[in-house]
């Protein structure tokens with residue numbers, strides 16, 4: 001039997017330009033929001049009432065790029081540039097990861113994300129069946145994709161391609177539809193051109209979007225020019241990548257012409273400010289991308305290059321750093337930053353049913369405790385959510401109409417067990 005909830009006395013961040021916050025009611029029927037408004041809705045007989053006094057309801061936050069299992073490598077290899085970090089620290093350790101390691105690393109991240117208000121995340125990794133299992137158990141929504149690195153003999157390339165295709169085919173729509181899938185060449189510098197073309201063909205065959213890292217560092221762009229005679233955007237365009245819906249992670253180093261190409265092909269971008277700052281990769285041209293009409297969302301990247309999964313921090317960084325580099329205080333206004341962490345997140349993942357508090361959308365939402373010093377005075381809740389709030393303010397979380405966090409406690413995952421097993425998994429990696 002589907003449940004009906006009536007939330008009353010709440011402040012709801014609908015994020016409309018004219019009236020971003022509504023004080024009143026929200027009705028949830030089954031997995032969907034069926035009403036948000038100031039007046040008490042009709043047809044609420046049999047609904048369970050939830051008192052939202054002192055709570056700010058936001059759409060669940062959407063993390064559009066990451067590698068959840070890398071929580072096991074948090075703090076292992078800090079303060080390094082991308083290529084050194086990957087080649088000398090991450091890849092040697094990841095080569096030792098078992099399926100079990102991926103399960104516990106991902107569960108640790110799911111716990112951190114859910115308790116911090118993230119309801120949907122994209123994950124690009126290996127042993128993806130384990131990631132799918134965590135998503136099923138945690139109740140989260142996720143876009144999952146087996147990332148493939150093609151710097152290996154042809155038979156290994158083929159095996160990885162087959163794995164990526166089988167995973168994308170078998171898991172799309174799983175977990176009551178909360179899981180969707182994509183196809184992911186890791187990057188233009190780790191996948192030879194003919195391999196990328198095969199992955200594009202697979203995406204066509206499965207009717208799925210593509211996801212890849214691109215133009216994260218200046219050195220990577222230069223290497224692309226040296227190896228292939230063109231910058232990464234032209235390279236991916238030539239290989240047919242943008243003939244599919246595509247989400248790019250990072251896209252830090254772009255020319256004006258490249259931004260136009262991305263806009264023309266409706267390519268979406270996951271901006272990862274925390275990771276880009278920590279790896280000293282640079283600062284993406286977000287105001288220019290937004291102005292050109294590109295959908296820009298936010299991601300944490302993996303927990304080993306961030307080093308947390310706090311989407312409030314990414315939202316705040318997006319609002320702050322572009323003001324700092326441009327000298328324009330309106331470069332990314334607060335409401336735009338919050339949209340990047342919610343509505344634009346859904347759009348960049350090609351999901352049309354989440355990311356907003358509106359009738360017809362999936363009931364993926366969070367309740368933040370506003371009865372705290374840093375939420376006063378009650379001037380502008382959007383401003384407070386962006387410039388003052390943090391993950392510890394999240395009291396309750398619902399995904400697909402089901403409550404998964406209550407009073408700050410995760411209802412779906414055994415926190416103590418997950419923390420214990422993740423620590424053991426890390427110790428196991430060190431001893432192998």
Ligand SMILES: CSC[C@H]1O[C@@H](n2cnc3c(O)ncnc32)[C@H](O)[C@@H]1O
Nearest residue numbers: 090124125126147148149186213302
């Ligand atoms: C093949 S699975 C994903 C792969 O990506 C690596 N990774 C993590 N963070 C980044 C990043 O910022 N740029 C490029 N690659 C990254 C991770 O270590 C996995 O090997």
Ligand SMILES: [Zn+2]
Nearest residue numbers: 066249301302
């Ligand atoms: Zn990444």
